[in-house]
Amino acid sequence: MKAFRGEILSVPDDPLAAGPEAIRHYEDGLLVVEDGLVLACGPFAALAERFAEAEVEQLQGLIVPGFVDAHVHYPQILRIASHGEQLMTWLERHIFPAEEAFADRAHADEIAAFFLDELLRHGTTSALVFATVHPGSVDALFEAALQRDMRIVSGKVLMDRGPEGLRDDVPSGRADTEALIARWRGRGRLGYAVTPRFVPTSSSEQLADAGALLAAYPDVLMHTHLSENPGEIEFVAGRYPDAADYLDVYDRFGLVGPRSVFAHCVHMSDRALGRMAEAGAGVAFCPTSNLFLGSGLFDLAAADRHQVRVGIGTDVGAGTSLSILHTLGEAYKVCQLRGASLDPFRALHLATAGGARVMGISDKVGSLLPGQEADFVLLDDKATPLLARRCAGAPLHDRLFALQILGDDRAISGTWLRGRRASLHSNGGLT
Ligand SMILES: [Zn+2]
Numbered sequence: 441m442k443a444f445r446g447e448i449l450s451v452p453d454d455p456l457a458a459g460p461e462a463i464r465h466y467e468d469g470l471l472v473v474e475d476g477l478v479l480a481c482g483p484f485a486a487l488a489e490r491f492a493e494a495e496v497e498q499l500q501g502l503i504v505p506g507f508v509d510a511h512v513h514y515p516q517i518l519r520i521a522s523h524g525e526q527l528m529t530w531l532e533r534h535i536f537p538a539e540e541a542f543a544d545r546a547h548a549d550e551i552a553a554f555f556l557d558e559l560l561r562h563g564t565t566s567a568l569v570f571a572t573v574h575p576g577s578v579d580a581l582f583e584a585a586l587q588r589d590m591r592i593v594s595g596k597v598l599m600d601r602g603p604e605g606l607r608d609d610v611p612s613g614r615a616d617t618e619a620l621i622a623r624w625r626g627r628g629r630l631g632y633a634v635t636p637r638f639v640p641t642s643s644s645e646q647l648a649d650a651g652a653l654l655a656a657y658p659d660v661l662m663h664t665h666l667s668e669n670p671g672e673i674e675f676v677a678g679r680y681p682d683a684a685d686y687l688d689v690y691d692r693f694g695l696v697g698p699r700s701v702f703a704h705c706v707h708m709s710d711r712a713l714g715r716m717a718e719a720g721a722g723v724a725f726c727p728t729s730n731l732f733l734g735s736g737l738f739d740l741a742a743a744d745r746h747q748v749r750v751g752i753g754t755d756v757g758a759g760t761s762l763s764i765l766h767t768l769g770e771a772y773k774v775c776q777l778r779g780a781s782l783d784p785f786r787a788l789h790l791a792t793a794g795g796a797r798v799m800g801i802s803d804k805v806g807s808l809l810p811g812q813e814a815d816f817v818l819l820d821d822k823a824t825p826l827l828a829r830r831c832a833g834a835p836l837h838d839r840l841f842a843l844q845i846l847g848d849d850r851a852i853s854g855t856w857l858r859g860r861r862a863s864l865h866s867n868g869g870l871t
Contacts, residue, residue: 441474441494442472442497442859443473443487444503444816445497446818447467447469448464448466448481448503449463449504449836450481450808451807452806453789455785455789463785466481466483468484469482470482470484477812478810478811478812480810499818499854500820501819501821502820503818505793505808506563506817506855507792508565508752508764508791508792508799508801508806509559509564509568509569509754510567510753510795510798510799511701512567512753512755512762513569513570515542515551516758519534522535526735527668527669527672532603536606539606545576548581552584555584556592557588560855562761562763562764562765563852563855565591565805565817565855566590566796566801566815568593568753568798569592570635570637571635573602578594578596578620578624579620582594585628591801591805591815592629592630594630595617595661596635597636597637599636599637600641610645610649613646613649617653631661633662633663634662635662636662636695638668639679639690640676647689648693651695655694662697663701664703665702665704666705667705667708668707668730669706669736670707670736676689684712685712687715696715700721701723703723703753703755704723704724704735704755705738705743708743713743717747721749722751723738723743724750724752725743726738726752726753727771728754728760728767729753729758729760731760732758738778739778740771740778741775749797751790752791752795765847766844769844772841784837784841784844785840793807814856814858815856815858819853820850820852820853821847827847
């Protein structure tokens with residue numbers, strides 16, 4: 441048994457619905473861990489006697505649950521910061537050529553290791569990740585995640601209408617997906633997501649097949665993109681002129697349900713948001729990506745009105761940072777441009793328990809509740825001279841907000857997976 445003593449903060453429930461009761465803060469707290477699971481979490485004074493036999497490690501900083509990145513593309517990481525385009529031309533010019541390289545398993549292995557170490561360095565312990573069309577790209581990511589004991593959900597991309605060199609077909613897409621599910625089911629903390637890239641790159645037959653896969657495997661997610669960019673939406677409307685909207689296309693193929701995660705959802709009608717809420721589907725809000733590609737401003741207040749589940753995605757390589765702290769700072773600004781104010785405690789909830797809920801893993805991670813896996817991060821509000829001055833003597837609300845506006849990987853003192861401090865494996869990571 442091991443215990444960590446320090447300032448602890450978690451936000452298991454959405455403060456929007458649950459109010460201030462949702463916030464659990466222990467200025468001098470104790471997090472007790474046994475066999476990788478949280479045994480207890482509360483004030484040190486209340487727990488110290490009960491767990492007197494635990495080996496206690498004192499941590500300087502703010503302990504929060506490990507971050508959950510609800511949408512990110514590992515094969516795009518080296519194309520981050522590619523200049524000049526909006527979605528469709530950015531894909532063609534920068535992204536599709538980069539993804540072709542993942543036919544080479546050695547390349548996939550190298551990038552997967554680098555990517556996962558970068559996630560850990562930024563405090564992210566769970567993620568829903570796009571691979572490429574190549575099944576080997578999933579094997580590479582899952583092997584590296586297994587080695588690190590991370591909670592990663594991913595899947596082979598289905599794209600039978602993709603560009604030359606990145607195209608599968610309906611039978612091979614299905615066979616590769618089923619083989620990957622069989623190969624990785626129940627191993628480590630991995631999960632599978634049926635992953636049609638988006639409507640423009642799949643035929644109706646393939647979308648129908650993806651719906652059949654989702655129905656046939658009750659333990660997998662469905663992960664795709666929705667209503668990101670006006671040009672993309674126009675393309676989809678042209679192909680399905682009788683659909684009510686973009687979401688309706690996914691719906692007619694059985695792809696809208698409680699295990700569905702849709703990245704972006706920037707341009708959504710009330711009908712579509714209402715349908716998502718009714719189906720229990722989740723959104724990955726990706727502010728840095730939406731700003732970078734000029735896609736538009738996600739309307740969090742509208743999603744809230746319909747009670748749609750929301751998590752936070754970095755969406756690297758269109759996103760501009762793997763830092764969830766930085767991404768929350770940009771989420772705040774996007775909400776400001778929509779006339780709303782994102783509370784820092786709620787932002788932390790969306791990036792931890794909220795994202796876990798979207799991914800269907802909220803019983804496992806995201807809140808530091810007893811029985812959950814002890815994935816956590818130590819935040820340093822003195823990481824830079826300016827942060828230190830801004831946070832000195834400030835109340836928790838202000839320190840947490842300053843970390844989101846001024847913080848990034850520099851503010852991550854350490855990342856723990858199931859109670860063990862993460863060590864980084866790849867050459868590109870920390871030593
Ligand atoms: Zn994406």
